[in-house]
Amino acid sequence: MHPANEASDAGRTLARFADAGLSERQIEHGDAKNLRDSALFAASSAVVFGGFQFLFAGGYLPNALLGNPNEPADATRVGLYLGLLWVLLQVIHALPARWMKPAILVATLATLPMLVPLWVIGVLLVYGYVLYFVVHADIPGPIRWSTLLIIWAGLYLGYMDVLDPLVRSRDMHGFAVLLFAAYFLKDVYYLFEKTTVYKSRTDRAPLRDFYIFFLASPFFFNPFHIKPIGYTYFHEKFLDRPKGKIALGGVGLFALGVFYLLLHAHVFSLWYEWGRAPRALTPDLIEAAKAQAALSGLSPTRLIWAEFASMPGWELLFFVYYNVVKVFLALAGNVYLIVGIIRMFGFDIKADFHFPFLARNLLEHWRRWNIYNRDFVVALIFNPIVFTLRRKLNRYLVFFIACMLTFIGGLGILVHLITTTFYVGEARFFIGIMSRTILLGFATTINIWIELAMSQNGRGRRLDEWYAARPFLNYPRHAVKILFTFTLVASIYFMQQGLTAGLSL
Structure with a gap:
């Protein structure tokens, strides 16, 4: 198959998987998004949070400086904090590239364990640097894996021997986890959008919009499941409605x-x-x-x-x-x-x-449920993996790998495990969360395979083209599919609660 046709075919399937997937130019030319700039920006944010956490935990700054972000009275202080954060980020990014990247890498490795427990940040860092070294950097294999081992050992030794006294305050520790989770998602998502190849380069969001977004961030602290809302808030084109x-x-x-x-x-x-x-x-x-x-x-x-x-x-x-x-x-x-x-x-x-309960299969349910987090993990994990492996492996295997890593790495770790850490401070719900994400990922992969096969045979063009208000009127035969999907999804949630309840004992 011609590479352009192959990319176009993959893009059409991705469009079914995530409505906010790829631009037309990306689909035609197979352009991948720049992960390195995104990781750099997220790392610089982590440096700032690590510094503030050090000041709070060490008693150099009063906890009341930030207060409770869910209380309206504290919104001004949080807004001021975010404004200072933005200024500091601009200073970091103004450094020469040869000094900026090594400095941010070292500072990130030194400060991230102050923000989240080792079992969370270890998984995040290993995943991120594996993705960077293996997929997006031309580095010899022994150097890649030696670097990863050094990173892991440094995190372990630093967390156990040096940084442990800084995280004794559980309340501030939990609040730092919340901050890191929220801004890691938002920063990475913004950089993905900023480095996306558009039809016109003038379509990129200006940095002043990101500054406004930072000042508005206190209003998006709660609830956790809409952390990437800032992406749509500033970088999606608004509809031309009065x-x-x-x-x-x-x-x-x-x-x-x-x-x-x-x-x-x-x-x-x-x-x-x-x-x-x-x-x-x-x-x-x-x-x-x-x-x-x-x-x-x-x-x-x-x-x-x-x-x-x-x-x-x-x-x-x-x-x-x-x-x-x-x-x-x-x-x-x-x-x-x-x-x-x-x-x-x-x-x-x-x-x-x-209307998530009107979905006729798990793929459609995934598109309808919590679309902000869905778009985020698809852009961060699914799209880069598909466009990296699409010419190297069988397409069905590519979609299986990408889908499973999206659910396990994106929803299981980045979204749910970090939030769980904020609540309980440990990996208590790990088995329950992973069991649910693995089941959902596997079933969604099967849906993608079916739709891909049907589209190749010319029979899948109208598989999901229907409106939420019509299923029982125009398509009564879909009622059984809707009920089955609802039962399956509800059962998976129920199973996770049962497993986590047992672990909590």
């Missing part, structure tokens, strides 16, 4: 977010007191299981899952549905609240969720 209609739509979306949060807080949460099934994983039952296990000698996990084994099938199925809908109401409610406010000011951005 500002009045956008603002009116923002009012409606804001009201919908309030309604979802009320349902979550006053209807779904109260159901814990009404039925037996949702109580099975509450902290009270876990404590009771521990006490009973101490008397009986049985495993607390077995006692908890015995509660589920005694349920009728319909009750267990209802709890599976209940679980995923409750998660959706909490996530979508917060997103709609924030996006609604942004639209009130005339900015037409995506709402992050697009």
Whole structure:
């Protein structure tokens, strides 16, 4: 196959996988995005956070300088901090290239362990530098892997012997994890967009927009799952709609977010007191299981899952549905609240969720659920891997490798594990999160294979071209597919909760 046709075919498949995938020029010419500039910018941000964390943990600055980013009263201080951060980043990037890159590399390796535990940052660094050395740098193999071993050993020794006294404050440690997670995602995503090959080079976002984005960042701290919202906020072209209609739509979306949060807080949460099934994983039952296990000698996990084994099938199925809908109401409610406010000011951005429960397969569910994080991990992991390996391996194998690394590295580690670390400070939920991401990644890979095969045979052009409001009207035969997809996704979430509940004992 001609390389241009092969790239175009891969681009069409990527377009099904992520709506915000590649530009037309990238699809035709197979251009990959520049990872090195993105990693450089993210590393410079990490240097700044490491310095602030050192000052906080060492008692040189009061914790009240930043305060709680979720409190409106502290927004001014956070905005000032981000403004200073932006100025410092500009100074770093003004250095000559031959001094800037080594300095940032050394400073990053010295400060990153102050931000997140070794098991998180070790995985991130190893993944990032493997991607850099193996894929994007022409460095002999022995030097690559020797460098990685030195990095890992340095992190381990530094964290255990030198930096441990700096992270004793668990509260500030957790807050630093939140900062790092948020800005690592945003910085890398911005640089991906800034180095993308467009039809016209004037389409690139100016740096002043990124400065405005930094000042607005306190408003995007909560919730975690929309950390990359800044990408769409400033760098996606707004639709040519009248500002009045956008603002009116923002009012409606804001009201919908309030309604979802009320349902979550006053209807779904109260159901814990009404039925037996949702109580099975509450902290009270876990404590009771521990006490009973101490008397009986049985495993607390077995006692908890015995509660589920005694349920009728319909009750267990209802709890599976209940679980995923409750998660959706909490996530979508917060997103709609924030996006609604942004639209009130005339900015037409995506709402992050697009009727995810009407998806007919996991690939479509992936496109509809949490689209900001989806776009981020696709741009960071999926696209570079596909365009690097597309001429070296079988395309089905390429999509399998890219998809699995996207779910495991992107969703499992960058998104969920870092957030989990902020909450619990350890890798307690590692098995549950990884089991879910592996299952979702494998099933999504199968969907990609099917669509790729159908498109090659000329039968897949209209496979997913339908609107969310029409499935039961124009396509009643899809109702079974929708129900099956919903059940599968809900069951995977349920399985993860069960595994993590057992680990928490």
